[in-house]
Amino acid sequence: MDGRDTDIGSRLRRLREARGISLSALARSAGIGKATLSGLELGTRNPTLETLYSVAGALGVPLTALVLEPGAPPAEAVRVPGAAVTATLLEVFEEPTATFELLRMHVRPGVVQHSPPHAPGVTEHVTVYAGVLRAGPVDAPLVAGPGEHISWQADVPHIYSTVGPDEVLATLLIRSPRPA
Amino acid sequence: MDGRDTDIGSRLRRLREARGISLSALARSAGIGKATLSGLELGTRNPTLETLYSVAGALGVPLTALVLEPGAPPAEAVRVPGAAVTATLLEVFEEPTATFELLRMHVRPGVVQHSPPHAPGVTEHVTVYAGVLRAGPVDAPLVAGPGEHISWQADVPHIYSTVGPDEVLATLLIRSPRPA
DNA sequence: ATGGTTCGTTCCGTAAACGGAACGACCGGG
DNA sequence: CCCGGTCGTTCCGTTTACGGAACGAACCAT
Numbered sequence: 489m490d491g492r493d494t495d496i497g498s499r500l501r502r503l504r505e506a507r508g509i510s511l512s513a514l515a516r517s518a519g520i521g522k523a524t525l526s527g528l529e530l531g532t533r534n535p536t537l538e539t540l541y542s543v544a545g546a547l548g549v550p551l552t553a554l555v556l557e558p559g560a561p562p563a564e565a566v567r568v569p570g571a572a573v574t575a576t577l578l579e580v581f582e583e584p585t586a587t588f589e590l591l592r593m594h595v596r597p598g599v600v601q602h603s604p605p606h607a608p609g610v611t612e613h614v615t616v617y618a619g620v621l622r623a624g625p626v627d628a629p630l631v632a633g634p635g636e637h638i639s640w641q642a643d644v645p646h647i648y649s650t651v652g653p654d655e656v657l658a659t660l661l662i663r664s665p666r667p668a
Numbered sequence: 669m670d671g672r673d674t675d676i677g678s679r680l681r682r683l684r685e686a687r688g689i690s691l692s693a694l695a696r697s698a699g700i701g702k703a704t705l706s707g708l709e710l711g712t713r714n715p716t717l718e719t720l721y722s723v724a725g726a727l728g729v730p731l732t733a734l735v736l737e738p739g740a741p742p743a744e745a746v747r748v749p750g751a752a753v754t755a756t757l758l759e760v761f762e763e764p765t766a767t768f769e770l771l772r773m774h775v776r777p778g779v780v781q782h783s784p785p786h787a788p789g790v791t792e793h794v795t796v797y798a799g800v801l802r803a804g805p806v807d808a809p810l811v812a813g814p815g816e817h818i819s820w821q822a823d824v825p826h827i828y829s830t831v832g833p834d835e836v837l838a839t840l841l842i843r844s845p846r847p848a
Numbered sequence: 849a850t851g852g853t854t855c856g857t858t859c860c861g862t863a864a865a866c867g868g869a870a871c872g873a874c875c876g877g878g
Numbered sequence: 879c880c881c882g883g884t885c886g887t888t889c890c891g892t893t894t895a896c897g898g899a900a901c902g903a904a905c906c907a908t
Binding site: 496499502503505506507508534535536537538540548549550551552553555586588590613615617634637639659661 | 676714715716717718720731732735755757760766767768769770784785786787790793795797814817819839841842844
Binding site: 713714715719 | 894895896897898899
């Protein structure tokens with residue numbers, strides 16, 4: 489019953505420590521008591537919605553960042569039946585010279601996904617979060633582990649697959665130059 | 669102060685009535701009191717996280733469906749007073765070994781943003797969409813143009829600034845290793 | 849009419865989330 | 879050594895969210 493609260497507690501503590509601010513300081517800027525924040529991070533409290541809004545606001549994150557459910561399926565998932573890759577479009581940027589699509593990408597192990605060539609000049613940029621990804625042109629694929637970033641020209645046939653048994657989680661950025 | 673609660677209340681009532689179930693029935697299946705649910709829908713209560721989980725579960729919706737405004741503007745921008753950088757959190761990834769925060773970042777020209785060091789091991793990864801960005805450790809900043817990607821260790825003081833008169837648009841990925 | 853059912857709200861005692869204060873631990877500076 | 883400061887936790891009185899019960903209203907069948 490308190491498992492979820494503990495989840496939120498540890499997630500909250502990591503978010504706070506990632507910013508390098510103290511518990512006292514965060515409590516102060518959030519306008520809540522240190523006891524409240526401490527108990528929240530330790531999972532010994534069942535926070536009120538108002539409290540959650542306060543800390544989320546002080547951290548500068550949306551409330552959903554604190555209450556993210558691990559098992560919740562992403563609503564916008566684009567799933568090609570039987571394919572290795574599932575992608576969720578995060579945002580699209582329309583720039584004068586190009587269009588950018590930022591996606592979150594899952595790659596299931598054991599399958600090699602072939603992708604047809606895109607329009608000329610299109611490049612793909614992947615930042616790997618988890619697992620090891622092998623991706624790129626079919627004749628010259630690249631490999632990237634957690635935290636690494638790879639790019640390639642996508643106007644030729646290219647592939648996505650995992651290296652090893654683990655699922656790959658990454659962000660995929662597709663840059664499509666605007667036809668002049 | 670209760671504006672947000674009212675928001676959740678009316679959204680909850682809509683979700684319930686869309687399913688054609690009564691307040692009493694939902695309270696029963698959620699295992700909470702009718703008084704609690706009534707007050708929640710009317711916006712006269714400040715619900716506990718546990719209560720929200722119960723209701724969301726009984727409705728068969730993720731918790732974010734109650735908390736997130738579907739048509740809400742991306743009003744999560746984090747603005748440091750008088751600073752050059754405005755960032756919007758796109759997503760948070762919780763991995764066994766690290767936490768990733770993916771942000772969309774704007775950098776205004778003409779100002780140099782100084783950022784204090786983060787926790788040890790934190791790295792930042794930027795993919796530039798538009799403009800030219802100069803960022804990284806204060807003593808060794810990196811430069812990236814559109815489509816380019818740079819990374820650096822963020823556990824030392826670092827800066828963000830533009831090169832040239834144009835605003836910079838980029839994605840910022842912050843990787844915070846989980847303390848072992 | 850009348851009894852039985854369910855509706856959503858309000859009342860109320862209890863459990864617990866809240867903030868302030870005190871605590872020991874830790875850290876430079878004098 | 880001994881401060882003054884900050885750290886995160888714990889203690890404690892106050893506030894309040896909780897569920898059970900009671901309420902009036904609406905509805906239906908007899």
